[in-house]
Amino acid sequence: MKQVLKIAGFTLVGLIFLLTIGGKILLxxxxxxxxxxxxxxxxxxxxxxxxxxxxxxxxxxxxTTHALRDTVIIGVEGERLHARYAAAPRPTDRTAVIVHGYxxxxxxxxxxxxxYNHDLGYNILLPDLHAHGQSEGEAIRMGWRxxxxxxxxxxxxxxxxxxxTQMVVHGISMGAATTMMVSxxxxxxxxxCFVEDCGYTSVWDQFEKELKEDxxxxxxxxxxxxxxxxxxxxxxxxxEASALEQVRKCRLPMLFIHGDRDDYVxxxxxxxxxDAKQGEKELWVVQGAAHAKSYRDNPEAYRDKVxxxxxxxxx
Numbered sequence: 622m623k624q625v626l627k628i629a630g631f632t633l634v635g636l637i638f639l640l641t642i643g644g645k646i647l648l649x650x651x652x653x654x655x656x657x658x659x660x661x662x663x664x665x666x667x668x669x670x671x672x673x674x675x676x677x678x679x680x681x682x683x684x685t686t687h688a689l690r691d692t693v694i695i696g697v698e699g700e701r702l703h704a705r706y707a708a709a710p711r712p713t714d715r716t717a718v719i720v721h722g723y724x725x726x727x728x729x730x731x732x733x734x735x736x737y738n739h740d741l742g743y744n745i746l747l748p749d750l751h752a753h754g755q756s757e758g759e760a761i762r763m764g765w766r767x768x769x770x771x772x773x774x775x776x777x778x779x780x781x782x783x784x785x786t787q788m789v790v791h792g793i794s795m796g797a798a799t800t801m802m803v804s805x806x807x808x809x810x811x812x813x814c815f816v817e818d819c820g821y822t823s824v825w826d827q828f829e830k831e832l833k834e835d836x837x838x839x840x841x842x843x844x845x846x847x848x849x850x851x852x853x854x855x856x857x858x859x860x861e862a863s864a865l866e867q868v869r870k871c872r873l874p875m876l877f878i879h880g881d882r883d884d885y886v887x888x889x890x891x892x893x894x895x896d897a898k899q900g901e902k903e904l905w906v907v908q909g910a911a912h913a914k915s916y917r918d919n920p921e922a923y924r925d926k927v928x929x930x931x932x933x934x935x936x
Contacts, residue, residue, distance in 0.1 A: 644846030648854070651828060651847070652760040653752075656724040660754060665728035672917060676735040683707055692781070694773055696751065696758075703727075703755035704774055706746040706781060707738055715935050716744040716786040718778050720771060722794030722913060723761065726754030732916055733791055736924050741931075744786070746778040750799070760855055763824045764799035765862035771803050779811050787935040791816040791927070794886060794913050798824075798864045801894065804875060805867025813934040815871070816927060817864075818878040819913055822890045824862035830887065868894055874901035876930040878923075880910025903930055 658664065670677050683689035689707050696702050705727045709715070717737040721730040727747035737743035750767045752758030771790070779786045788811050792800035797820025804815050821827040825848065829840045848859040868875070875898055879891035888906065895904045905926055907915040916923040 641846065641850075643843050644850050647828075647832070647843055647847040648850050652763070652851070652855070654724060654761075660724065660726055662728060662755075665726055665754075669728060669731055673732045673735075675920070676732055676739070679735055679739050680731055691755075692777065694770075694777060696770060698758075700751065700757035702748065702751065702757070702770060704746055704748040704777070706778065707734070707744070708782065709738060709742050709744045711742060713742060713744065714783060714786045715742065716746070716778055716782050716788045718771065718775050718788060718790045719745060719747045720790065720792035720796030720799050721747070721750065721753065722792075722796045723763075724753070725794075725796075728754070730793065730796070732920075733793065736916070736920075736927060737789075737791070740924050741928055743789075744778070744782040746774060746781070748774045750796075762855070762857070763827075763862055764795050764802050764864070765824065765857050766855075767799045768802040768806065768867075771799055772806060775803075775809070775812065779809070786811045788812050789814050789816060789931050789935060791818070792820065793818040794820065796820075801864035801871070801875075802862070802867045804871035804873065805869070808873060812873060814874040814876070814931055816876045816878065816931065817894075818915060819880060819883055819886050819891075820864055820894070821886045822863070822865045822894060823860070825859040826890065827886065828859055865894060865897055869897045869899070871898060872900055874930075874934055875903075876927065877902065877904045878907065878915055878926075879905075880907045880912065880915050882909060883912040885912035 689705055692704050694702050719730050719733045721727060727749050730747050734745045734747055738745045749756040751762050752760055790800050790803060797817035800815050800817045801820055829844055832838050832844055852858040877891055877895045879888050881888050910918050
């Protein structure tokens with residue numbers, strides 16, 4: 622009997638050790654991936670030229686005339702956070718804060734900058750989220766703690782562009798989840814509406830989906846362990862990082878966009894998000910669009926849809 626208990630004890634200790642190591646590895650893969658090479662300015666501008674050649678003359682003009690400028694704030698942990706901004710071609714109070722996705726940066730959202738600045742005549746500000754682009758940080762925050770930084774960037778944008786702006790916040794993928802997480806917080810009077818494009822319901826739901834599809838593993842027990850270690854290491858966990866719960870609290874208008882062929886953030890996620898949103902809202906499911914490709918594949922339709930929705934609240 623003692624031998625059996627001894628074996629059982631060693632087995633339990635071994636399982637706990639393996640789960641701890643596995644959870645920490647999962648957390649590292651998710652929040653500290655190696656994407657430095659593609660995250661440089663030169664690589665990002667080259668990517669945009671390949672994917673969105675029609676915006677190249679506009680980007681080149683902004684850069685050569687020094688109209689695309691840099692600004693920084695200091696985060697709550699003392700980290701340097703960076704953003705790019707550009708004024709509208711003609712003076713206006715209409716302003717867009719544009720939020721990028723996972724392992725992307727402000728440059729890789731310039732197609733949405735083009736939509737607002739070139740096509741619609743808006744001022745634009747595009748942050749590099751924590752640990753992305755030129756912003757410092759030890760790990761990706763999946764939008765949850767980023768929401769507080771974006772709220773600060775919204776204040777910065779309002780100040781840069783005159784102090785009495787009319788503002789939309791527009792995000793794609795993780796940036797869309799961030800936008801929804803922002804939307805559940807108390808808003809300043811200048812914030813008028815939100816646009817989210819292919820955001821996930823929660824960090825837990827997204828990681829559960831990826832764990833199953835990429836590794837053939839259920840959420841229990843590994844995702845629980847990784848979420849615990851996220852709380853210990855970064856002071857937030859996967860379950861609390863919920864765009865769905867934040868959207869329930871949003872009282873400003875929101876446009877939901879999602880491609881019907883999105884298998885990364887599955888299209889099915891947009892429906893509970895849309896249903897949870899109270900008040901004014903609109904849903905556009907884009908036929909044939911894969912993840913974060915709705916604008917690339919349908920630039921004119923995307924522009925028109927955004928212009929009509931946002932134009933109801935920002936004049």
